[in-house]
Amino acid sequence: MKNILILGANGRIARLVEQRLLTETDAHLTLVLRNAKCLPVISATRETIIEGDVSDSQLLARVMVKQDVVYANLAGNMAVLAQRIVDVMTKNEIKPLIWVTGSGLYHETPEPFGSWVEAMVGHAAKEDTRRAAAVIEASKLNYMIIRAAYMTDDPKIDYELTQKGEQFRGTIISRASIADLILKIIADPQKYRRTSLGISQPGSDDKLAQLMAENS
Template structure:
Protein backbone atom coordinates (compact mmCIF):
# COMPACT_ATOMS: atom_id res chain seq x y z
CA UNK A 1 0.00 0.00 0.00
CA UNK A 2 1.34 3.43 -0.93
CA UNK A 3 0.48 6.94 0.18
CA UNK A 4 -0.09 9.30 -2.75
CA UNK A 5 -0.56 13.06 -2.58
CA UNK A 6 -2.42 14.59 -5.56
CA UNK A 7 -1.76 18.31 -5.90
CA UNK A 8 -4.53 20.00 -7.87
CA UNK A 9 -6.91 17.12 -7.22
CA UNK A 10 -9.87 18.71 -9.01
CA UNK A 11 -8.10 18.85 -12.38
CA UNK A 12 -9.56 16.78 -15.19
CA UNK A 13 -6.58 14.43 -15.41
CA UNK A 14 -6.33 14.19 -11.64
CA UNK A 15 -9.97 13.10 -11.43
CA UNK A 16 -9.27 10.30 -13.92
CA UNK A 17 -6.16 9.24 -12.00
CA UNK A 18 -8.03 9.28 -8.71
CA UNK A 19 -10.81 7.09 -10.12
CA UNK A 20 -8.32 4.56 -11.49
CA UNK A 21 -6.30 4.43 -8.28
CA UNK A 22 -9.39 3.80 -6.18
CA UNK A 23 -10.61 1.09 -8.54
CA UNK A 24 -7.35 -0.68 -9.34
CA UNK A 25 -4.99 -0.17 -6.36
CA UNK A 26 -5.01 -0.05 -2.59
CA UNK A 27 -3.27 3.36 -2.48
CA UNK A 28 -4.21 5.84 0.22
CA UNK A 29 -4.89 9.23 -1.36
CA UNK A 30 -4.50 12.77 -0.05
CA UNK A 31 -6.42 15.20 -2.25
CA UNK A 32 -4.94 18.70 -2.15
CA UNK A 33 -6.93 21.54 -3.72
CA UNK A 34 -8.15 25.07 -3.07
CA UNK A 35 -11.88 24.34 -2.87
CA UNK A 36 -12.68 20.86 -1.62
CA UNK A 37 -16.42 21.27 -2.19
CA UNK A 38 -15.80 20.77 -5.90
CA UNK A 39 -14.80 17.15 -5.32
CA UNK A 40 -18.13 15.90 -4.07
CA UNK A 41 -18.17 12.65 -2.12
CA UNK A 42 -14.94 10.97 -1.09
CA UNK A 43 -14.10 7.55 0.30
CA UNK A 44 -13.18 8.29 3.94
CA UNK A 45 -11.50 4.90 4.26
CA UNK A 46 -8.93 5.74 1.61
CA UNK A 47 -9.06 9.47 0.98
CA UNK A 48 -8.45 12.62 2.94
CA UNK A 49 -8.65 16.24 1.84
CA UNK A 50 -6.34 19.18 2.30
CA UNK A 51 -8.13 22.43 1.43
CA UNK A 52 -5.19 24.76 0.69
CA UNK A 53 -3.12 26.49 -1.96
CA UNK A 54 0.16 24.93 -3.11
CA UNK A 55 1.84 28.26 -2.43
CA UNK A 56 0.97 27.83 1.26
CA UNK A 57 4.31 26.35 2.30
CA UNK A 58 3.24 25.20 5.76
CA UNK A 59 0.11 23.41 4.52
CA UNK A 60 2.06 21.84 1.67
CA UNK A 61 4.83 20.59 3.92
CA UNK A 62 2.32 19.08 6.35
CA UNK A 63 0.55 17.33 3.47
CA UNK A 64 3.79 15.94 2.00
CA UNK A 65 4.94 14.47 5.31
CA UNK A 66 4.48 10.69 5.26
CA UNK A 67 3.75 10.41 1.54
CA UNK A 68 5.45 7.95 -0.81
CA UNK A 69 4.78 9.80 -4.06
CA UNK A 70 3.62 13.28 -5.08
CA UNK A 71 1.64 13.78 -8.29
CA UNK A 72 1.36 17.46 -9.28
CA UNK A 73 -1.46 18.43 -11.63
CA UNK A 74 -1.24 22.21 -11.31
CA UNK A 75 -2.15 25.34 -13.21
CA UNK A 76 -1.07 28.94 -12.83
CA UNK A 77 2.41 30.36 -12.35
CA UNK A 78 4.58 27.26 -12.28
CA UNK A 79 7.98 28.50 -11.11
CA UNK A 80 7.01 29.43 -7.52
CA UNK A 81 4.90 26.28 -7.18
CA UNK A 82 7.77 24.10 -8.35
CA UNK A 83 10.07 25.72 -5.83
CA UNK A 84 7.56 25.20 -3.02
CA UNK A 85 7.03 21.55 -3.94
CA UNK A 86 10.76 20.81 -4.22
CA UNK A 87 11.57 22.55 -0.95
CA UNK A 88 8.81 20.76 0.95
CA UNK A 89 9.72 17.36 -0.50
CA UNK A 90 13.39 17.84 0.34
CA UNK A 91 12.50 18.92 3.88
CA UNK A 92 10.43 15.80 4.48
CA UNK A 93 12.75 13.48 2.53
CA UNK A 94 10.06 12.47 0.05
CA UNK A 95 11.71 11.97 -3.33
CA UNK A 96 9.26 10.59 -5.93
CA UNK A 97 7.49 13.25 -7.99
CA UNK A 98 5.31 13.20 -11.11
CA UNK A 99 5.04 16.68 -12.63
CA UNK A 100 2.63 17.29 -15.52
CA UNK A 101 3.26 20.19 -17.87
CA UNK A 102 3.03 21.05 -21.55
CA UNK A 103 5.16 20.43 -24.59
CA UNK A 104 8.00 22.68 -25.69
CA UNK A 105 10.16 22.79 -22.56
CA UNK A 106 13.34 22.16 -24.52
CA UNK A 107 12.31 23.65 -27.89
CA UNK A 108 11.86 20.01 -28.84
CA UNK A 109 8.73 20.44 -30.98
CA UNK A 110 9.86 20.41 -34.62
CA UNK A 111 8.78 22.40 -37.65
CA UNK A 112 5.78 24.65 -38.10
CA UNK A 113 3.94 23.12 -35.17
CA UNK A 114 6.81 24.01 -32.84
CA UNK A 115 6.78 27.60 -34.05
CA UNK A 116 3.01 27.75 -33.61
CA UNK A 117 3.24 26.34 -30.05
CA UNK A 118 5.69 29.06 -28.99
CA UNK A 119 3.60 31.80 -30.60
CA UNK A 120 0.21 30.62 -29.33
CA UNK A 121 1.29 29.98 -25.74
CA UNK A 122 3.50 33.04 -25.50
CA UNK A 123 7.08 33.47 -24.39
CA UNK A 124 6.25 34.54 -20.81
CA UNK A 125 4.25 31.40 -20.07
CA UNK A 126 6.72 29.14 -21.85
CA UNK A 127 9.66 30.58 -19.92
CA UNK A 128 7.76 30.11 -16.64
CA UNK A 129 7.22 26.41 -17.39
CA UNK A 130 10.87 26.04 -18.41
CA UNK A 131 12.11 27.64 -15.21
CA UNK A 132 9.86 25.31 -13.20
CA UNK A 133 11.25 22.28 -15.04
CA UNK A 134 14.82 23.42 -14.40
CA UNK A 135 14.08 23.71 -10.66
CA UNK A 136 12.80 20.14 -10.62
CA UNK A 137 15.55 18.70 -12.80
CA UNK A 138 18.34 20.37 -10.82
CA UNK A 139 16.93 19.09 -7.51
CA UNK A 140 17.84 15.75 -5.87
CA UNK A 141 14.27 14.49 -6.36
CA UNK A 142 13.42 11.37 -8.33
CA UNK A 143 11.10 13.13 -10.76
CA UNK A 144 9.22 12.21 -13.90
CA UNK A 145 8.20 15.23 -15.96
CA UNK A 146 5.34 14.56 -18.39
CA UNK A 147 5.22 16.96 -21.36
CA UNK A 148 1.76 16.65 -22.83
CA UNK A 149 0.56 17.54 -26.31
CA UNK A 150 -2.71 19.46 -26.67
CA UNK A 151 -5.30 17.57 -24.65
CA UNK A 152 -8.78 16.33 -25.49
CA UNK A 153 -11.47 14.33 -23.71
CA UNK A 154 -11.44 11.30 -25.98
CA UNK A 155 -11.79 8.29 -23.62
CA UNK A 156 -9.45 6.23 -25.80
CA UNK A 157 -6.07 5.34 -24.32
CA UNK A 158 -3.58 5.56 -27.18
CA UNK A 159 -0.20 7.18 -26.79
CA UNK A 160 3.50 7.08 -27.58
CA UNK A 161 6.34 8.55 -25.57
CA UNK A 162 9.40 10.55 -26.53
CA UNK A 163 12.34 11.20 -24.26
CA UNK A 164 14.34 14.31 -23.48
CA UNK A 165 16.69 14.98 -26.37
CA UNK A 166 14.31 13.47 -28.94
CA UNK A 167 11.98 15.48 -31.22
CA UNK A 168 8.42 15.61 -29.92
CA UNK A 169 5.97 13.49 -31.93
CA UNK A 170 2.28 14.26 -32.44
CA UNK A 171 0.08 17.23 -31.66
CA UNK A 172 -2.78 15.93 -29.46
CA UNK A 173 -3.36 13.41 -26.69
CA UNK A 174 -6.33 12.32 -24.61
CA UNK A 175 -6.47 13.07 -20.93
CA UNK A 176 -7.28 9.40 -20.46
CA UNK A 177 -3.92 8.54 -22.01
CA UNK A 178 -2.04 10.88 -19.69
CA UNK A 179 -3.91 9.44 -16.72
CA UNK A 180 -2.99 5.92 -17.83
CA UNK A 181 0.71 6.81 -17.88
CA UNK A 182 0.49 8.43 -14.44
CA UNK A 183 -1.29 5.42 -12.94
CA UNK A 184 1.36 3.08 -14.35
CA UNK A 185 4.10 5.17 -12.72
CA UNK A 186 2.27 5.36 -9.39
CA UNK A 187 1.76 1.59 -9.47
CA UNK A 188 5.45 1.03 -10.26
CA UNK A 189 7.45 4.10 -9.16
CA UNK A 190 10.63 2.70 -10.72
CA UNK A 191 9.17 3.41 -14.16
CA UNK A 192 10.65 6.43 -15.96
CA UNK A 193 12.73 7.44 -12.97
CA UNK A 194 14.43 10.80 -13.51
CA UNK A 195 13.02 11.13 -17.02
CA UNK A 196 11.22 13.81 -18.99
CA UNK A 197 8.62 12.26 -21.28
CA UNK A 198 6.71 13.72 -24.18
CA UNK A 199 3.29 12.13 -24.66
CA UNK A 200 1.03 12.31 -27.72
CA UNK A 201 -1.31 10.15 -29.76
CA UNK A 202 0.48 8.29 -32.56
CA UNK A 203 -0.22 9.50 -36.07
CA UNK A 204 -1.26 13.03 -35.09
CA UNK A 205 1.72 14.88 -36.53
CA UNK A 206 0.81 18.12 -38.25
CA UNK A 207 1.04 21.89 -38.20
CA UNK A 208 -1.88 22.37 -35.78
CA UNK A 209 -3.51 20.29 -33.02
CA UNK A 210 -6.75 19.69 -34.92
Protein backbone atom coordinates in the same frame (compact mmCIF):
# COMPACT_ATOMS: atom_id res chain seq x y z
CA MET B 1 -0.65 0.42 0.61
CA LYS B 2 0.80 3.54 -0.98
CA ASN B 3 -0.02 7.05 0.14
CA ILE B 4 -0.47 9.31 -2.90
CA LEU B 5 -0.58 13.11 -2.67
CA ILE B 6 -2.35 14.84 -5.57
CA LEU B 7 -1.74 18.59 -5.85
CA GLY B 8 -4.31 20.32 -8.04
CA ALA B 9 -6.82 17.52 -7.47
CA ASN B 10 -9.72 19.24 -9.21
CA GLY B 11 -8.05 19.10 -12.64
CA ARG B 12 -9.52 16.84 -15.31
CA ILE B 13 -6.47 14.57 -15.48
CA ALA B 14 -6.24 14.43 -11.69
CA ARG B 15 -9.86 13.31 -11.46
CA LEU B 16 -9.22 10.49 -13.92
CA VAL B 17 -6.18 9.45 -11.89
CA GLU B 18 -8.20 9.60 -8.67
CA GLN B 19 -10.96 7.37 -10.06
CA ARG B 20 -8.54 4.81 -11.45
CA LEU B 21 -6.44 4.65 -8.29
CA LEU B 22 -9.56 4.01 -6.21
CA THR B 23 -10.76 1.33 -8.64
CA GLU B 24 -7.48 -0.41 -9.43
CA THR B 25 -5.35 -0.03 -6.28
CA ASP B 26 -5.64 0.09 -2.50
CA ALA B 27 -3.81 3.44 -2.27
CA HIS B 28 -4.86 6.19 0.11
CA LEU B 29 -5.22 9.57 -1.61
CA THR B 30 -4.67 13.02 -0.17
CA LEU B 31 -6.29 15.51 -2.51
CA VAL B 32 -5.31 19.17 -2.33
CA LEU B 33 -7.28 21.88 -4.13
CA ARG B 34 -8.30 25.50 -3.65
CA ASN B 35 -12.01 24.85 -3.14
CA ALA B 36 -12.90 21.58 -1.44
CA LYS B 37 -16.56 21.94 -2.43
CA CYS B 38 -15.58 21.33 -6.07
CA LEU B 39 -14.50 17.74 -5.40
CA PRO B 40 -16.98 15.23 -3.99
CA VAL B 41 -15.55 12.44 -1.87
CA ILE B 42 -15.69 9.11 -3.70
CA SER B 43 -14.35 6.99 -0.84
CA ALA B 44 -14.51 8.35 2.72
CA THR B 45 -12.13 5.67 3.98
CA ARG B 46 -9.46 6.14 1.31
CA GLU B 47 -9.52 9.86 0.57
CA THR B 48 -8.54 12.94 2.54
CA ILE B 49 -9.48 16.26 0.94
CA ILE B 50 -7.47 19.33 1.92
CA GLU B 51 -8.48 22.85 0.92
CA GLY B 52 -5.58 25.20 0.40
CA ASP B 53 -3.08 26.92 -1.86
CA VAL B 54 -0.13 24.84 -3.06
CA SER B 55 2.07 27.95 -2.88
CA ASP B 56 1.71 27.76 0.94
CA SER B 57 4.86 26.04 2.19
CA GLN B 58 3.32 25.32 5.59
CA LEU B 59 0.39 23.57 3.93
CA LEU B 60 2.77 21.54 1.79
CA ALA B 61 4.81 20.53 4.82
CA ARG B 62 1.65 19.33 6.55
CA VAL B 63 0.24 17.29 3.65
CA MET B 64 3.59 15.76 2.68
CA VAL B 65 3.85 13.74 5.90
CA LYS B 66 4.06 9.98 5.17
CA GLN B 67 3.39 10.36 1.44
CA ASP B 68 5.00 7.87 -0.94
CA VAL B 69 4.41 9.69 -4.24
CA VAL B 70 3.55 13.29 -5.09
CA TYR B 71 1.65 14.02 -8.30
CA ALA B 72 1.34 17.70 -9.28
CA ASN B 73 -0.96 18.96 -12.02
CA LEU B 74 -0.94 22.71 -11.47
CA ALA B 75 -1.45 26.12 -13.03
CA GLY B 76 -0.15 29.51 -11.96
CA ASN B 77 3.36 30.70 -11.16
CA MET B 78 4.96 27.39 -12.03
CA ALA B 79 8.58 28.16 -11.16
CA VAL B 80 7.60 29.32 -7.67
CA LEU B 81 5.34 26.31 -7.15
CA ALA B 82 8.03 23.92 -8.35
CA GLN B 83 10.63 25.42 -6.01
CA ARG B 84 8.36 25.20 -2.98
CA ILE B 85 7.35 21.63 -3.75
CA VAL B 86 10.97 20.59 -4.30
CA ASP B 87 12.07 22.28 -1.06
CA VAL B 88 9.40 20.58 1.06
CA MET B 89 9.86 17.18 -0.59
CA THR B 90 13.62 17.38 -0.10
CA LYS B 91 13.23 18.33 3.55
CA ASN B 92 10.78 15.46 4.13
CA GLU B 93 12.92 13.00 2.12
CA ILE B 94 10.10 12.21 -0.31
CA LYS B 95 11.61 11.31 -3.65
CA PRO B 96 9.03 10.54 -6.37
CA LEU B 97 7.46 13.63 -8.00
CA ILE B 98 5.23 13.38 -11.08
CA TRP B 99 4.98 16.76 -12.78
CA VAL B 100 2.62 17.32 -15.72
CA THR B 101 3.29 20.13 -18.18
CA GLY B 102 3.10 20.80 -21.92
CA SER B 103 5.37 20.02 -24.83
CA GLY B 104 8.09 22.43 -25.91
CA LEU B 105 10.11 22.66 -22.69
CA TYR B 106 13.34 22.16 -24.61
CA HIS B 107 12.17 23.56 -27.96
CA GLU B 108 11.89 19.92 -28.97
CA THR B 109 8.55 20.31 -30.75
CA PRO B 110 8.92 20.52 -34.54
CA GLU B 111 7.47 23.35 -36.57
CA PRO B 112 4.84 24.52 -37.15
CA PHE B 113 3.46 22.87 -33.99
CA GLY B 114 6.18 24.34 -31.76
CA SER B 115 5.38 27.93 -32.66
CA TRP B 116 1.64 27.26 -32.43
CA VAL B 117 1.99 25.87 -28.90
CA GLU B 118 4.17 28.81 -27.85
CA ALA B 119 1.60 31.28 -29.21
CA MET B 120 -1.35 29.46 -27.63
CA VAL B 121 0.24 29.27 -24.18
CA GLY B 122 2.04 32.61 -24.35
CA HIS B 123 5.81 33.02 -24.39
CA ALA B 124 6.02 34.35 -20.82
CA ALA B 125 3.96 31.44 -19.48
CA LYS B 126 6.01 28.96 -21.47
CA GLU B 127 9.25 30.38 -20.11
CA ASP B 128 7.81 29.99 -16.62
CA THR B 129 7.16 26.29 -17.24
CA ARG B 130 10.74 25.94 -18.49
CA ARG B 131 12.09 27.51 -15.31
CA ALA B 132 9.90 25.16 -13.27
CA ALA B 133 11.25 22.13 -15.11
CA ALA B 134 14.81 23.36 -14.59
CA VAL B 135 14.18 23.61 -10.84
CA ILE B 136 12.89 20.04 -10.73
CA GLU B 137 15.69 18.64 -12.89
CA ALA B 138 18.32 20.34 -10.72
CA SER B 139 16.89 18.72 -7.58
CA LYS B 140 17.77 15.37 -6.05
CA LEU B 141 14.22 14.09 -6.43
CA ASN B 142 13.28 11.05 -8.47
CA TYR B 143 11.17 13.23 -10.73
CA MET B 144 9.11 12.23 -13.74
CA ILE B 145 8.19 15.17 -15.97
CA ILE B 146 5.38 14.49 -18.45
CA ARG B 147 5.40 16.80 -21.50
CA ALA B 148 1.99 16.51 -23.07
CA ALA B 149 0.78 17.40 -26.55
CA TYR B 150 -2.50 19.31 -26.99
CA MET B 151 -4.93 17.59 -24.62
CA THR B 152 -8.33 16.19 -25.57
CA ASP B 153 -11.17 14.52 -23.67
CA ASP B 154 -11.18 11.49 -25.97
CA PRO B 155 -11.60 8.45 -23.66
CA LYS B 156 -9.31 6.34 -25.87
CA ILE B 157 -5.97 5.35 -24.35
CA ASP B 158 -3.39 5.40 -27.12
CA TYR B 159 0.04 6.97 -26.71
CA GLU B 160 3.72 6.90 -27.50
CA LEU B 161 6.58 8.36 -25.49
CA THR B 162 9.69 10.31 -26.40
CA GLN B 163 12.67 10.94 -24.15
CA LYS B 164 14.41 14.22 -23.41
CA GLY B 165 16.80 14.91 -26.27
CA GLU B 166 14.49 13.33 -28.84
CA GLN B 167 12.26 15.28 -31.20
CA PHE B 168 8.67 15.42 -29.98
CA ARG B 169 6.22 13.44 -32.09
CA GLY B 170 2.50 14.07 -32.59
CA THR B 171 0.23 17.00 -31.79
CA ILE B 172 -2.63 15.65 -29.62
CA ILE B 173 -3.07 13.38 -26.61
CA SER B 174 -6.08 12.28 -24.60
CA ARG B 175 -6.22 13.07 -20.91
CA ALA B 176 -7.12 9.41 -20.41
CA SER B 177 -3.75 8.48 -21.92
CA ILE B 178 -1.88 10.86 -19.62
CA ALA B 179 -3.74 9.39 -16.64
CA ASP B 180 -2.75 5.91 -17.78
CA LEU B 181 0.93 6.87 -17.86
CA ILE B 182 0.63 8.40 -14.39
CA LEU B 183 -0.84 5.14 -13.08
CA LYS B 184 2.10 3.23 -14.57
CA ILE B 185 4.59 5.62 -12.95
CA ILE B 186 2.89 5.35 -9.55
CA ALA B 187 3.02 1.56 -9.81
CA ASP B 188 6.77 1.56 -10.57
CA PRO B 189 8.46 4.94 -9.92
CA GLN B 190 11.95 3.48 -10.15
CA LYS B 191 11.40 2.48 -13.76
CA TYR B 192 10.78 6.10 -14.73
CA ARG B 193 13.04 7.90 -12.23
CA ARG B 194 14.57 11.20 -13.34
CA THR B 195 12.97 11.12 -16.78
CA SER B 196 11.26 13.75 -18.92
CA LEU B 197 8.75 12.04 -21.16
CA GLY B 198 6.95 13.49 -24.15
CA ILE B 199 3.52 11.94 -24.65
CA SER B 200 1.34 12.09 -27.75
CA GLN B 201 -1.07 10.02 -29.80
CA PRO B 202 0.71 7.97 -32.46
CA GLY B 203 0.14 9.20 -36.00
CA SER B 204 -1.21 12.60 -34.94
CA ASP B 205 1.44 14.75 -36.62
CA ASP B 206 -1.09 15.93 -39.21
CA LYS B 207 -3.68 17.17 -36.69
CA LEU B 208 -2.30 20.72 -36.45
CA ALA B 209 -4.59 22.22 -39.11
CA GLN B 210 -7.62 20.90 -37.25
CA LEU B 211 -6.34 22.28 -33.94
CA MET B 212 -5.68 25.68 -35.42
CA ALA B 213 -9.16 25.81 -36.94
CA GLU B 214 -10.80 24.82 -33.64
CA ASN B 215 -8.84 27.43 -31.67
CA SER B 216 -8.88 30.31 -34.18
